[in-house]
Amino acid sequence: MGTIVEIRVFGSQRALDAAFRRIQDIDATMGRTGLDSEVYRINQAAGKEWVPVSQDTFQVVETAVEYAKLTAGLFDPSIAPLVDLWGIGTAKARIPSLEEIKIAQSLIDYGDIELDPTGPAIRLQHEAMALDLGGIAKGYGADAAVEVLKRSGISSAFLSLGGNVYVIGSKPDGSPWRIGIQDPDSPRGTHITVLEVKDTSVVTSGPYERYFIKDGIRYHHILDPTTGFPADSGLVSVTIVTPSSLIADALSTGVFVLGLEKGLDLLESLEDVEGILVTNDRKVYATSGLRGRLNGLAKGYSLYERQ
Numbered sequence: 001m002g003t004i005v006e007i008r009v010f011g012s013q014r015a016l017d018a019a020f021r022r023i024q025d026i027d028a029t030m031g032r033t034g035l036d037s038e039v040y041r042i043n044q045a046a047g048k049e050w051v052p053v054s055q056d057t058f059q060v061v062e063t064a065v066e067y068a069k070l071t072a073g074l075f076d077p078s079i080a081p082l083v084d085l086w087g088i089g090t091a092k093a094r095i096p097s098l099e100e101i102k103i104a105q106s107l108i109d110y111g112d113i114e115l116d117p118t119g120p121a122i123r124l125q126h127e128a129m130a131l132d133l134g135g136i137a138k139g140y141g142a143d144a145a146v147e148v149l150k151r152s153g154i155s156s157a158f159l160s161l162g163g164n165v166y167v168i169g170s171k172p173d174g175s176p177w178r179i180g181i182q183d184p185d186s187p188r189g190t191h192i193t194v195l196e197v198k199d200t201s202v203v204t205s206g207p208y209e210r211y212f213i214k215d216g217i218r219y220h221h222i223l224d225p226t227t228g229f230p231a232d233s234g235l236v237s238v239t240i241v242t243p244s245s246l247i248a249d250a251l252s253t254g255v256f257v258l259g260l261e262k263g264l265d266l267l268e269s270l271e272d273v274e275g276i277l278v279t280n281d282r283k284v285y286a287t288s289g290l291r292g293r294l295n296g297l298a299k300g301y302s303l304y305e306r307q
Contacts, residue, residue, distance in 0.1 A: 001027050001138050002089070003162030007145065010172045015152035019145040023161070026144060029057055030137045032080065032130070039131050043080070047127030050116060058120035060133055060140045060246070061113065067136075067250035068110035070266065075254030076225050080130035081107045088221040088230075089210035095219065101228035108225050139249025142166045142201060146245075163209070163252070166201045166245050181276060183298055184208040184236045192237070192278060192301050193294045201245035205252035206237040224257050233259035237278040240267075241290065247273070260285060264306065 005023055009016045031037045038057045045051050053061075064077035081104040087093045096104075112125040124131070138161045146166050149157050157168040158177060167177040179202045180191035195202060207220030207230065224231040238256045240248040251273065255263035260277055267275040267287050274289040283304045284297060297303060 001031075001141060001161060002134065003138065004160075005141075006158075006160040008158040009149060009154055010156040011149075011154045012152055015149050015154050018152065019148045019159075022144050022148050023141045026056060026137065026141045029054060030060060030133045030140075032132060039133060042122050042124060043130040046124035046129040050114075050119065050121040050123040052119050052121050055120060056140070056144070058115070058117065058122065060136055061122055061131065062115055062117075063140075063246055064133065064136050064250060065110050065113055065115065067247070067254060071254035071258060073108075073110060073225055074257035075135060075250055076108055076110045077131050077133060077136065078108050078110055078113060078124070078129055079135075079223060079225055080132035081128065082223050082225065082228060083132050083134075083221075084130075086219070086221075086223065086230075088212060088219060093212040093219075095214055096228075098228075105225065105228050135253045136246060136249045138162060138164045139201070139203060139245035139247070142245035163204045163206075164201065164245050164249060165203070167197055168199060170198045181237070181239050182206070182208070184278070186298075190298070192284065192298050193276070193296060195241065195290075195293060196295065197241065200241055200243050201248050202239060202241050203245060203248035203252045204237060204239040205256050207231075208236070222253060222256055231257040233257055233263075234279050235259060235263070235277055236280050237276075238263065239276040240273065241275065242273040251275070261306070 030039050032039055038053045042051045068076045085096045085104045107129050114123040142161050142164050155169045156172050159166040165179055170176050176196040176198050179195045181193050183190045183192045184206045210221035211218050220230045222231045238252050240252045242248050274287045277285045282301045284301050
């Protein structure tokens with residue numbers, strides 16, 4: 001999953017070990033490089049044959065396609081050719097040529113991902129197509145680990161998978177968990193605001209984690225399939241709060257690319273989903289269910305409402 005996983009459990013060591021094993025299994029199944037990975041096999045068989053998959057992989061890809069439709073393709077699990085081209089976060093990061101970008105874009109289309117629930121099985125319609133579940137698998141991993149912990153009787157826990165946080169219940173003393181929203185312009189651990197939450201996920205996406213700088217320009221890892229370049233939506237951070245980390249993961253990326261107005265419209269249309277959007281001029285916008293829950297803002301940030 002390309003990140004550090006932290007799980008804090010108030011209860012059984014056995015439950016903690018089982019939760020980690022569940023995440024490791026999902027990582028092995030949905031990574032792109034391991035020879036035993038189902039996603040690797042799907043990509044190798046692109047344009048050729050159906051690939052039988054586990055219910056885990058099928059559910060993640062099916063959900064990814066659903067949210068690709070909701071975001072008009074701005075979140076698209078078939079974005080792998082473009083991700084590979086830019087190589088952001090690797091030693092091979094570079095600015096591709098416009099011709100290379102055009103070719104990669106021609107291979108990105110969630111509508112060309114075929115799903116057979118009876119298998120379950122998945123097939124990519126065209127050769128050189130490829131899935132990249134990096135924008136959604138961490139969310140599924142968090143949800144799956146939470147299921148393991150709850151089945152083991154855990155009523156208080158904190159899970160962090162990179163920008164994906166999930167809390168079970170409240171703290172052992174009964175107080176809510178306090179989750180800081182990272183300030184994208186400051187060192188790690190510096191927060192724009194703090195949310196107090198119970199039994200939910202808090203997922204944040206932004207351009208400050210993986211990027212490279214060329215000729216004074218920062219190129220980040222959240223790519224816009226419509227332009228072939230890093231998204232330039234006017235946002236620097238998107239946080240989604242909802243009980244499903246899988247859904248929050250997909251929405252945090254999709255809303256980041258959608259931008260402020262369309263992103264807020266989408267979030268307000270969804271049940272049990274809230275969000276915080278931060279613009280590059282340090283304006284903070286929150287969905288209706290969160291406006292009264294922001295515990296102060298860091299210096300230089302201001303809370304705004306759409307006109």
